[in-house]
Amino acid sequence: xxxxxxxxxxxxxxxxxxxxxxxxxxxxxxxxxxxxxxxxxxxxxxxxxxxxxxxxxxxxxxxxxxxxxxxxxxxxxxxxxxxxxxxxxxxxxxxxxxxxxxxxxxxxxxxxxxxxxxxxxxxxxxxxxxxxxxxxxxxxxxxxxxxxxxxxxxxxxxxxxxxxxxxxxxxxxxxxxxxxxxxxxxxxxxxxxxxxxxxxxxxxxxxxxxxxxxxxxxxxxxxxxxxxxxxxxxxxxxxxxxxxxxxxxxxxxxxxxxxxxxxxxxxxxxxxxxxxxxxxxxxxxxxxxxxxxxxxxxxxxxxxxxxxxxxxxxxxxxxxxxxxxxxxxxxxxxxxxxxxxxxxxxxxxxxxxxxxxxxxxxxxxxxxxxxxxxxxxxxxxxxxxxxxxxxxxxxxxxxxxxxxxxxxxxxxxxxxxxxxxxxxxxxxxxxxxxxxxxxxxxxxxxxxxxxxxxxxxxxxxxxxxxxxxxxxxxxxxxxxxxxxxxxxxxxxxxxx
Amino acid sequence: xxxxxxxxxxxxxxxxxxxxxxxxxxxxxxxxxxxxxxxxxxxxxxxxxxxxxxxxxxxxxxxxxxxxxxxxxxxxxxxxxxxxxxxxxxxxxxxxxxxxxxxxxxxxxxxxxxxxxxxxxxxxxxxxxxxxxxxxxxxxxxxxxxxxxxxxxxxxxxxxxxxxxxxxxxxxxxxxxxxxxxxxxxxxxxxxxxxxxxxxxxxxxxxxxxxxxxxxxxxxxxxxxxxxxxxxxxxxxxxxxxxxxxxxxxxxxxxxxxxxxxxxxxxxxxxxxxxxxxxxxxxxxxxxxxxxxxxxxxxxxxxxxxxxxxxxxxxxxxxxxxxxxxxxxxxxxxxxxxxxxxxxxxxxxxxxxxxxxxxxxxxxxxxxxxxxxxxxxxxxxxxxxxxxxxxxxxxxxxxxxxxxxxxxxxxxxxxxxxxxxxxxxxxxxxxxxxxxxxxxxxxxxxxxxxxxxxxxxxxxxxxxxxxxxxxxxxxxxxxxxxxxxxxxxxxxxxxxxxxx
Numbered sequence: 001x002x003x004x005x006x007x008x009x010x011x012x013x014x015x016x017x018x019x020x021x022x023x024x025x026x027x028x029x030x031x032x033x034x035x036x037x038x039x040x041x042x043x044x045x046x047x048x049x050x051x052x053x054x055x056x057x058x059x060x061x062x063x064x065x066x067x068x069x070x071x072x073x074x075x076x077x078x079x080x081x082x083x084x085x086x087x088x089x090x091x092x093x094x095x096x097x098x099x100x101x102x103x104x105x106x107x108x109x110x111x112x113x114x115x116x117x118x119x120x121x122x123x124x125x126x127x128x129x130x131x132x133x134x135x136x137x138x139x140x141x142x143x144x145x146x147x148x149x150x151x152x153x154x155x156x157x158x159x160x161x162x163x164x165x166x167x168x169x170x171x172x173x174x175x176x177x178x179x180x181x182x183x184x185x186x187x188x189x190x191x192x193x194x195x196x197x198x199x200x201x202x203x204x205x206x207x208x209x210x211x212x213x214x215x216x217x218x219x220x221x222x223x224x225x226x227x228x229x230x231x232x233x234x235x236x237x238x239x240x241x242x243x244x245x246x247x248x249x250x251x252x253x254x255x256x257x258x259x260x261x262x263x264x265x266x267x268x269x270x271x272x273x274x275x276x277x278x279x280x281x282x283x284x285x286x287x288x289x290x291x292x293x294x295x296x297x298x299x300x301x302x303x304x305x306x307x308x309x310x311x312x313x314x315x316x317x318x319x320x321x322x323x324x325x326x327x328x329x330x331x332x333x334x335x336x337x338x339x340x341x342x343x344x345x346x347x348x349x350x351x352x353x354x355x356x357x358x359x360x361x362x363x364x365x366x367x368x369x370x371x372x373x374x375x376x377x378x379x380x381x382x383x384x385x386x387x388x389x390x391x392x393x394x395x396x397x398x399x400x401x402x403x404x405x406x407x408x409x410x411x412x413x414x415x416x417x418x419x420x421x422x423x424x425x426x427x428x429x430x431x432x433x434x435x436x437x438x439x440x441x442x443x444x445x446x447x448x449x450x451x452x453x454x455x456x457x458x459x460x461x462x463x464x465x466x467x468x469x470x471x472x473x474x475x476x477x478x479x480x481x482x483x484x485x486x487x488x489x490x491x492x493x494x495x496x
Numbered sequence: 497x498x499x500x501x502x503x504x505x506x507x508x509x510x511x512x513x514x515x516x517x518x519x520x521x522x523x524x525x526x527x528x529x530x531x532x533x534x535x536x537x538x539x540x541x542x543x544x545x546x547x548x549x550x551x552x553x554x555x556x557x558x559x560x561x562x563x564x565x566x567x568x569x570x571x572x573x574x575x576x577x578x579x580x581x582x583x584x585x586x587x588x589x590x591x592x593x594x595x596x597x598x599x600x601x602x603x604x605x606x607x608x609x610x611x612x613x614x615x616x617x618x619x620x621x622x623x624x625x626x627x628x629x630x631x632x633x634x635x636x637x638x639x640x641x642x643x644x645x646x647x648x649x650x651x652x653x654x655x656x657x658x659x660x661x662x663x664x665x666x667x668x669x670x671x672x673x674x675x676x677x678x679x680x681x682x683x684x685x686x687x688x689x690x691x692x693x694x695x696x697x698x699x700x701x702x703x704x705x706x707x708x709x710x711x712x713x714x715x716x717x718x719x720x721x722x723x724x725x726x727x728x729x730x731x732x733x734x735x736x737x738x739x740x741x742x743x744x745x746x747x748x749x750x751x752x753x754x755x756x757x758x759x760x761x762x763x764x765x766x767x768x769x770x771x772x773x774x775x776x777x778x779x780x781x782x783x784x785x786x787x788x789x790x791x792x793x794x795x796x797x798x799x800x801x802x803x804x805x806x807x808x809x810x811x812x813x814x815x816x817x818x819x820x821x822x823x824x825x826x827x828x829x830x831x832x833x834x835x836x837x838x839x840x841x842x843x844x845x846x847x848x849x850x851x852x853x854x855x856x857x858x859x860x861x862x863x864x865x866x867x868x869x870x871x872x873x874x875x876x877x878x879x880x881x882x883x884x885x886x887x888x889x890x891x892x893x894x895x896x897x898x899x900x901x902x903x904x905x906x907x908x909x910x911x912x913x914x915x916x917x918x919x920x921x922x923x924x925x926x927x928x929x930x931x932x933x934x935x936x937x938x939x940x941x942x943x944x945x946x947x948x949x950x951x952x953x954x955x956x957x958x959x960x961x962x963x964x965x966x967x968x969x970x971x972x973x974x975x976x977x978x979x980x981x982x983x984x985x986x987x988x989x990x991x992x993x994x995x996x
Contacts, residue, residue, distance in 0.1 A: 388634065393630060393631065393633065393634060394626070394627040394630050394631055395627055395631065399627070399630070400559075403623075403667075403671070404562070406667075406671050407562070407671055407674065407675060407679065410671055410672060410675040411675045411679055420668075420672060423668065423671065424668045427664045427667055427668050428661075428664055430664065431657065431660045431661045431664045434633075434656065434657065434660045435653065435657060438637060438653065438656055439653075441638075442641050442649065442652075442653075445638060445641070445642060446641070479558075480559055481558075481559050481560065481561065484559065484561060485561060488561055
């Protein structure tokens, strides 16, 4: 046993975030009742930002590497890198909320966002069925509540209910699978489960566990056919919440998805090479990836709401990222982390712009973006960067993310074509994605007759956040090494 | 120094964004100076490096963990094409002197496009080349939707998607090649030096070649070209036909053929008389030559005539590449330059000199306007450009097509015959368009409203282009002297297969 003081020391980043959440709530409830919404958001988000930054510092300074209680609590360079990324994402999402007015429950909002972040952090630092499940729920429950946080919006509540019901169902599936796994391996530790599975042949119990695990996590990452909640949630959730669901939650879920399959199920991977399929989770995930890419890209074409378009493109992107899981090598893990982080930055930025435009026009229809470049050249330039990055146009971060992801996937099985079919399909479908992104951008840059009503000026702080995100997207595209090298070092130092 | 062609263009594009709205003169002057600086550097480098051997321009580590470098280098082929880009870019600015809608944005996109074009021609790292190649899609899309005409949204989207699908194919091939070669380096010579298995090359070659060739207007993937050219504003048509299509042809030669030379080997069996990818692409090129010319004959829209003539002329380039002999490939490179200049000139005449004044491009309506009296300069320019394009001795087109036909005669005698037919049809469509647009019977419209006289920038641009074409036609040696050593460099060992 290790002393509690040491445990607290190891969990310092998470502890800091929890304390910050409570402090933010207390401050809001006790001192800011009379203040304006703007002040309340400013102060609480300020507190939360300070908390997250200190958590980042705590993570950066931690040099210990531990794996406690059968993987229940893991600290190593890799978890630290991913947790730092999560905290950065959370800060950005909170900053987007500063100038909004979707709720009067500011303290509660910040509390829930930070609790979800703690859930993500524990999820990343867990290699154990029990803590994985608990932290997944800690992540999910605040998100359900947050989705319906704008009580004036009926459709938002509807989406929250839908999200909750689907989420509950998938959690049940996941738990069922986990219980079978425990029964099979007599352990909740990923590594030991992996060894137990390695020992024997594939049995039906294991197949059920495998499928239900993929269902449970496929829901979190919004992969087809577990994606039904995504378009509604993206469309109606308050902007910062939608941004968080599209970014932070994705980062953590993809990481744990990779870990469970690559460690716990390492012995039953199977194959999904060109003409050669073998039983295991690889063909299942490959199938889910193909479906996600096809459906996401095809359905995105016909959307008239930008948020729904982003939702379907998120489904397509989940498909690309699942390819990294299919490859399950160290290199593909680095590719996955790079991709999901840069994807998050672009998505948060796009949501930030949607929030600003919605305020002016009242909805997020693509037609509301007509001639945006006349109203705000800066915002439209940023939107150009985000959407082209999502489409994978160089020299933006999204391009390098795709490139490295696909290199990783091909390098996993370089002989006999390997995953070439999957990569070729992904690249072909990303050509489709350019169509719908360009359609939006065309309207942004189209000429429109002078609008009759002058929209309200864009909130300066939010614009600043969006510009920072755009700059980061360009920077990480031109100099991907800034992010790639730390990820490579971390992945290399852990080794599977 | 050559790297500055790229930097200056990008810098010029950024400066354009700072130009205050409405100050069109400043924007134009700035664009002119930027293009002039690019051309100056290109010309100075061309004259300084007369040997045509590879010169290193810049080499910085970019993504060291993947062995990707910011590596620029130029050999004789790149030098020629950079010179061409400089000339077309400069004249393009001259011919867009009348753009007065969002002028600074227009030139910002324009210069971004130019910078990337220089970048593709200078890249020696395949990843870098691909990056520049793909960025090009963005400015050309916005230039067409923003400042284009006839069905501009359709034309622009079609162009963007065709380009993107092409580059997707290239990307698949390049990633596969990079991974198979060990994932250590993306440098052109490293990849070209790696012995990919013949089995790998036989599928990777057509993938990458077609990916690039889509942008070079390979039949049957050429359909973006006429619609895109027609929809684009004049200067962008000039760039598209003059330089951007050459990016595709350059990629075919520089990447597809050097990386996967065995992809051109015989399959070992014969399918309807075709025994290798080389035969297949040569056939497609010949079909492109004849088809483009035939379709150009029946067009009613003046710009479509030029658009389809580009498809025909680009067919010559692809055929030249497939001959795999020195004279054929050198001819293809000279044709790239020749067509770059002549297509620029033709689009400038039709799009700027004629269309911007008459506001119609229908041959039937242009005829009665008696254009050879109203704007004689345009008529003369078109006659000269048309003659040069159909291969009149003394102009660049003659040299290029002659070399390609000789090369084709050695490699595919039957195809050479069809190429001859294509050249004859070329005479027909040029003649027909010329006759209908400029020398038809004058109608009642003739005296109605006097057209604006041809402006000085237009005259200047036309003269620059005509002089270049004549210079190459009279003294092709100036290009061949740098192209030949480049083709004999180790990079093209695989293509040469030990000798020509």
